[in-house]
Amino acid sequence: xxxxxxxxxxxxxxxxxxxxxxxxxxxxxxxxxxxxxxxxxxxxxxxxxxxxxxxxxxxxxxxxxxxxxxxxxxxxxxxxxxxxxxxxxxxxxxxxxxxxxxxxxxxxxxxxxxxxxxxxxxxxxxxxxxxxxxxxxxxxxxxxxxxxxxxxxxxxxxxxxxxxxxxxxxxxxxxxxxxxxxxxxxxxxxxxxxxxxxxxxxxxxxxxxxxxxxxxxxxxxxxxxxxxxxxxxxxxxxxxxxxxxxxxxxxxxxx
Amino acid sequence: xxxxxxxxxxxxxxxxxxxxxxxxxxxxxxxxxxxxxxxxxxxxxxxxxxxxxxxxxxxxxxxxxxxxxxxxxxxxxxxxxxxxxxxxxxxxxxxxxxxxxxxxxxxxxxxxxxxxxxxxxxxxxxxxxxxxxxxxxxxxxxxxxxxxxxxxxxxxxxxxxxxxxxxxxxxxxxxxxxxxxxxxxxxxxxxxxxxxxxxxxxxxxxxxxxxxxxxxxxxxxxxxxxxxxxxxxxxxxxxxxxxxxxxxxxxxxxxxxxxxxxxxxxxxxxxxxxxxxxxxxxxxxxxxxxxxxxxxxxxxxxxxxxxxxxxxxxxxxxxxxxxxxxxxxxxxxxxxxxxxxxxxxxxxxxxxxxxxxxxxxxxxxxxxxxxxxxxxxxxxxxxxxxxxxxxxxxxxxxxxxxxxxxxxxxxxxxxxxxxx
Numbered sequence: 001x002x003x004x005x006x007x008x009x010x011x012x013x014x015x016x017x018x019x020x021x022x023x024x025x026x027x028x029x030x031x032x033x034x035x036x037x038x039x040x041x042x043x044x045x046x047x048x049x050x051x052x053x054x055x056x057x058x059x060x061x062x063x064x065x066x067x068x069x070x071x072x073x074x075x076x077x078x079x080x081x082x083x084x085x086x087x088x089x090x091x092x093x094x095x096x097x098x099x100x101x102x103x104x105x106x107x108x109x110x111x112x113x114x115x116x117x118x119x120x121x122x123x124x125x126x127x128x129x130x131x132x133x134x135x136x137x138x139x140x141x142x143x144x145x146x147x148x149x150x151x152x153x154x155x156x157x158x159x160x161x162x163x164x165x166x167x168x169x170x171x172x173x174x175x176x177x178x179x180x181x182x183x184x185x186x187x188x189x190x191x192x193x194x195x196x197x198x199x200x201x202x203x204x205x206x207x208x209x210x211x212x213x214x215x216x217x218x219x220x221x222x223x224x225x226x227x228x229x230x231x232x233x234x235x236x237x238x239x240x241x242x243x244x245x246x247x248x249x250x251x252x253x254x255x
Numbered sequence: 256x257x258x259x260x261x262x263x264x265x266x267x268x269x270x271x272x273x274x275x276x277x278x279x280x281x282x283x284x285x286x287x288x289x290x291x292x293x294x295x296x297x298x299x300x301x302x303x304x305x306x307x308x309x310x311x312x313x314x315x316x317x318x319x320x321x322x323x324x325x326x327x328x329x330x331x332x333x334x335x336x337x338x339x340x341x342x343x344x345x346x347x348x349x350x351x352x353x354x355x356x357x358x359x360x361x362x363x364x365x366x367x368x369x370x371x372x373x374x375x376x377x378x379x380x381x382x383x384x385x386x387x388x389x390x391x392x393x394x395x396x397x398x399x400x401x402x403x404x405x406x407x408x409x410x411x412x413x414x415x416x417x418x419x420x421x422x423x424x425x426x427x428x429x430x431x432x433x434x435x436x437x438x439x440x441x442x443x444x445x446x447x448x449x450x451x452x453x454x455x456x457x458x459x460x461x462x463x464x465x466x467x468x469x470x471x472x473x474x475x476x477x478x479x480x481x482x483x484x485x486x487x488x489x490x491x492x493x494x495x496x497x498x499x500x501x502x503x504x505x506x507x508x509x510x511x512x513x514x515x516x517x518x519x520x521x522x523x524x525x526x527x528x529x530x531x532x533x534x535x536x537x538x539x540x541x542x543x544x545x546x547x548x549x550x551x552x553x554x555x556x557x558x559x560x561x562x563x564x565x566x567x568x569x570x571x572x573x574x575x576x577x578x579x580x581x582x583x584x585x586x587x588x589x590x591x592x593x594x595x596x597x598x599x600x601x602x603x604x605x606x607x608x609x610x611x612x613x614x615x616x617x618x619x620x621x622x623x624x625x626x627x628x629x630x631x632x633x634x635x636x637x638x639x640x641x642x643x644x645x646x647x648x649x650x651x652x653x654x655x656x657x658x659x660x661x662x663x664x665x666x667x668x669x670x671x672x673x674x675x
Contacts, residue, residue, distance in 0.1 A: 052478065074477035084478055092471040094535075095464075098265055103468045106461050107480035113489055115462040120266065130265060142265050165480055 004063070005030040005169050005199035006051065006082075011060035011070075013043075013050055013223075020046045022223040024060070033200045035214035037207075039243065043223040044203045045087060048173050051201075052084040053077040064169065079107065083167035087174045087203075089154040091146045091161065098142040100157055102129045104164030128164070135194055136160040137186070152183040159190060169199045176206055188212060219243065279538075280452065287444040291437060300436045306548045307443040308504045311450035313528040313540035315497030318454060320526070321534030322463070323490045324470030325383070326391045329398025330498055330525050332378070333371040335517025336401070337499020339411065340370030341506035345420035361428040364446045364503030371499015372492050379491035384484050386473060398519055405514035417513030420506070439508060446504050454497055455537060466490045524551075527565070531572050533579025542580040560621050567617065598674060605667045612660030619653045 006028040013021040020043045028034050036044050049055040051062055053074035062070040069077050092100050102119070105128045111117070119125065133139045136156045141149060146157060159175055175191060176184045188209055191200070204210050210217060211231045218228040221243045227234060234240055267275065290303065312334055319325040341363040347355035382393040405412040412418070422433045431438045457463045465486045469476050473483040506512055515521075524547065532543020547565070554561040576583055590599040619642065622635040627644040635642045635649075642649040 054474075054477075073482065075480050075482045078478055078480040086475075090472060090475045090478075092468045092475065094471050095467055099464060099467075103464060103476075104479045106465070111461040113462050113465065113481070113485065115457065115460045115489065115493065117461060118456075118459050119461050119464055120459060126266060133265070139265070161475070161479065 003030070003066075004028060005032070005065060006201065007061075007063040007066070008051070009061050009063075011047075011050060011062065012058045013046060013055060014058050020223050021050060021057075024220075024223070024225055026218060026225060026228065028199060028201060030199055031197060033195070033202070033213055033215045035210045035217045036201065036203050036220055037205075037210060037217060038220035042220045044220055045173060046223075047220065048084060048171050048201075048203065052082065052171060078165065078167065081167045082169040082171070083162050083165055084171035085158050085162040085173055085175060087177060089151075089158050091154060091157050093145070093147040095146060096143055097138050097146055097149065097157060098129060098133065100146050101132050101138070101160050101164050102126075104161040105129050105132065108165040132160050132164045135163075136190055152179055152187075155179065155183075155187065156190065159187070159194065163194045167198075170195050170201070172200065172202045174203055174205060176204065176209055184209065280448075283451065284448065287448060290444075291440060297436060300440055302548065302552050304436075304439065304443045304508050305552065306545050307447040308501050308508065309525075309528060309544035309548050310447055310541050311454075311504065312498055312501035312525055313532065313544040314451065314454045314537075315494050315501060316525045317529045317534055317537075317540045318457070318466075318494040318497065319491060320529055321536075321539070322458060322470065323466045323487060323494070325386055325487065325491070326526075327394040327522070328391060328519065328526070329394040329401075329522050330494070331517050331519075331521035332398055332401045333374050333495035333498035334502040334505070334521065334525075335512065335514075336374040336502070337367035337369075337371030337495075338502025338506045338512045338516055339418065340499070341367040341503035342418045342420050342510075342512045343411070345422060345424070345506060345510070346418070348425040349421055351425075355425075357426065359426040359428040360422050360424065360433055360507060361431065361442060363507050364449075364500045367499040367501070367503020367506065368496045369499070371502060372496030374499070375492040375495020379488050379495065383487040383491045386469075386483075386487065395519075398517070398522055402514060402518045405517065412514050413512075415513065417511055417516075419511040422507050422510055433507070442507060443504060446500065450497060450500055451541070457493060458537060462486065462489055527569050531569060531579055533581030533583075535578050536581035536585065539579050539581035542584070546580065558622065558625075560625050563621055595674075602667050602671055605663060609660045609663035609667065612656045612663065614660075616653050616657030616660060619649060619656065623649055623653075 004027045006026075008024050008026045011021055011024040012019070024047065036047065038044055046055065050057050050070070053069065053072055053076070057070045060070070061068055064077065064080055064082055067080070069080065069082070072080075092103060095103070102125060105125055106112075109122065109125045109128060111119075111122070111125065130139070133142055136159060138153065138156060138160060141153055146154070149157060155175060155178075159172065162170060162172065172191065176187045179187060184206060191202070191213065200213075202210075202213065214231060216228060217231055217234045218225050219234065219237075219240050220226075226239050226243060227237050229237065295303070312330075315333075316327070316330045319327055319330075344355065344358075344363055344366045345360060347353070348358060348360060378397050382390055382397065385393075406414060422439075427433075429441070431441060433439060433442060465476065465481055468479075469481075469483045469486045476483045476486065502512075502516070505516070528543040528547045529540040530543070531547065532541065533539025550561060550565060554564065558564070572579055578586070587603065590596065590603065593599060619635075622637075623642055623644050626633045626635055640648070642652070
């Protein structure tokens with residue numbers, strides 16, 4: 001099974017008596033764009049936290065390129081090539097936009113914890129930082145403190161930091177939450193180009209974004225995956241319709 | 256534009272680099288070289304040396320507080336342990352123990368650095384696992400522990416008398432016998448410059464930047480592939496090392512170290528220095544160290560209530576100028592350069608006047624109260640005035656100055672809100 005970029009099997013997570021993730025099995029191919037949808041409180045973010053190492057699973061396994069990563073500290077998982085973004089902007093607020101992205105670049109550029117090198121004199125780091133900034137449309141905002149960015153730009157920076165390290169499996173947690181239509185379009189474009197050739201797992205509420213981006217969709221309800229299929233088939237799935245009734249708009253009504 | 260110039264567009268230009276990075280160090284070096292030419296007095300040297308030591312100490316503290324986000328109540332431990340090791344090394348140089356005979360006293364701050372860094376490596380291992388309140392509490396506990404231990408391990412700490420040495424031994428370097436105070440000046444100036452340069456350079460390294468990132472958001476640091484605990488630990492070792500460097504400078508300057516040097520009092524003082532100076536700026540602690548050292552040595556000659564003024568200053572900075580003196584200075588420079596500099600200067604001047612009036616009120620209250628409370632019949636007589644507590648003029652002046660000062664400050668605040 002080592003061919004899968006990411007493979008979850010029998011994954012469980014409970015906080016005390018509350019079972020948040022219940023026997024999740026999911027295999028994601030290399031280069032696949034996989035979306036996870038589901039009502040609020042279904043456990044989407046918890047699932048991301050389990051994959052990225054923020055939480056340790058109660059039982060079950062998470063394999064990254066066939067290698068077991070459950071229980072491994074987040075920074076090691078990141079070094080193995082899995083990167084994630086957060087639902088709430090999780091950036092380095094008192095540093096400039098450029099410094100934010102540069103921090104994300106450091107590890108991939110082999111800078112380690114170096115204290116004997118000048119950060120400004122490494123050309124590869126500067127070039128890569130610029131490239132990421134340009135891709136995310138943040139070049140003009142580079143010298144600003146991250147805390148002063150408008151919301152949409154903070155979201156873009158969130159994505160920029162996530163992809164800066166060049167991880168080949170990227171997890172995006174509601175990247176377009178709270179964005180306007182034009183901002184969402186820009187973000188989708190950004191996600192598409194930035195994750196070119198990479199494995200993408202995305203949690204979203206915006207069905208337009210999902211059906212636009214995803215190769216396959218998994219529907220998570222009360223910690224269980226009730227369906228995993230192509231967007232077309234998900235649309236016609238009875239169980240999915242049921243789960244969504246009265247909660248959010250039906251997928252087909254949006255598209 | 257070529258590929259190279261595109262990314263270089265974001266980097267500061269050569270001119271900016273010079274004015275922002277090289278020039279300040281040239282100015283610092285020039286000041287340090289110029290000071291002895293003015294033929295300073297012994298008192299001046301004494302205070303200047305203390306300032307030099309405190310500048311390095313306060314900057315080392317800000318490596319963890321301002322840049323690392325770690326509030327420590329026990330930073331003097333590393334200053335003290337580094338200093339103690341340096342004093343012992345001074346003794347080994349005197350006795351020509353082993354290779355010590357061939358090491359000049361001039362290099363003792365390096366010994367201090369090693370001592371402080373080792374102490375940091377040892378104590379930081381458990382304490383930097385957590386940030387925030389846990390770290391602060393552990394630092395407090397460690398400070399108390401080491402201070403208590405200082406009276407138990409006499410051979411290293413020397414009990415209440417401490418350990419003393421003699422700096423005029425061993426090899427002379429740069430023709431400095433290290434005897435006269437004017438020669439010690441070069442020693443202090445050199446190591447202060449090295450300390451400032453070293454700590455500034457540290458902020459420009461990957462680890463220095465990661466330290467800031469960990470301060471801002473330790474969780475996110477994990478998801479860019481770094482272990483925040485390791486970042487904190489490494490930064491802590493460096494901060495301990497530079498505190499030890501300052502300790503080594505102090506060892507040579509005073510030729511004695513007592514357990515008081517690693518007690519909570521200097522730990523608290525260095526916190527106040529860094530905070531009053533401004534922890535968000537690299538230069539902040541330098542301002543703070545200079546001001547507080549000056550207050551400590553000069554103000555205590557003028558008034559016995561100087562600690563009270565220090566406390567008021569600290570509270571005022573925390574409440575009204577959280578970016579410290581450096582924040583006030585740089586804010587002022589930005590303000591007079593801004594588009595509405597006229598209004599800015601007017602507000603600033605009125606504010607200053609208001610603060611001065613409040614200060615006059617405070618001084619009258621404090622000085623009269625202190626003398627009244629002491630009951631020696633001593634009377635506060637500024638500018639030939641006779642301000643006893645029975646004199647109605649005293650209380651009239653106090654009330655007028657305080658009320659006018661507060662009213663003026665409130666007025667400026669309203670004006671600012673109206674224009675904003």
